[in-house]
Amino acid sequence: MKNLFYCLFGLMMMSWTAGCKDEAASVTTRADDLKGTWVLKSVLMGDAMDAACGFMNEGKVQEMNVTFTQESVGDKGELKLYGQSSVNTFAGSYTIDSYDMAAKRGKLNIGALAVTKMNSPNAEFMNCETRYLTYLSKAVDFSINADGQLELSNTVKLNGSGSLIGESYKSALYFSKVVPSGK
Numbered sequence: 001m002k003n004l005f006y007c008l009f010g011l012m013m014m015s016w017t018a019g020c021k022d023e024a025a026s027v028t029t030r031a032d033d034l035k036g037t038w039v040l041k042s043v044l045m046g047d048a049m050d051a052a053c054g055f056m057n058e059g060k061v062q063e064m065n066v067t068f069t070q071e072s073v074g075d076k077g078e079l080k081l082y083g084q085s086s087v088n089t090f091a092g093s094y095t096i097d098s099y100d101m102a103a104k105r106g107k108l109n110i111g112a113l114a115v116t117k118m119n120s121p122n123a124e125f126m127n128c129e130t131r132y133l134t135y136l137s138k139a140v141d142f143s144i145n146a147d148g149q150l151e152l153s154n155t156v157k158l159n160g161s162g163s164l165i166g167e168s169y170k171s172a173l174y175f176s177k178v179v180p181s182g183k
Helices: 002-031 123-138
Strands: 036-045 048-051 065-072 079-084 089-100 105-110 141-144 150-157 168-177
Touching: 036 123, 105 123, 123 150, 123 168
Parallel strands: none
Antiparallel strands: 036 048, 036 065, 036 168, 065 079, 079 089, 089 105, 105 141, 141 150, 150 168
């Protein structure tokens, strides 16, 4: 009887760990389309489109990007991300909560970002960095269009003063994927 119990317990543990591997593989598969380095091209602020760091600063600021990896960090299915803003570098984690592979759209959660503490004498570059990192950390939706452009976005319903109840505000970052040389 004791041997039967150990056999059943062993089978149960093997099936449970196999289920965990399938779940981890599923996250990796869902992350495939997002994996890589993406360069920020434009920003949507409600109903206004802007250049990555404002049209006045085009070409004057360091290229801003984010790299989504499939490298696990922590034990909650989190994956590593890192990148460059207009002044500082940053790193953090993300999870993919859902993903429709056919539509190439899903939900994600970006964790807290650790940011280096360099300063710029140009206040506009610091403002640009704040906007980028704020929009990045608040993004909950992502999609990749037919041209391969990544959109990270968040839509917030407004119900405060100066807005119609039920009106919404969309913020979005638009990226192009960096294609490694030789491909």
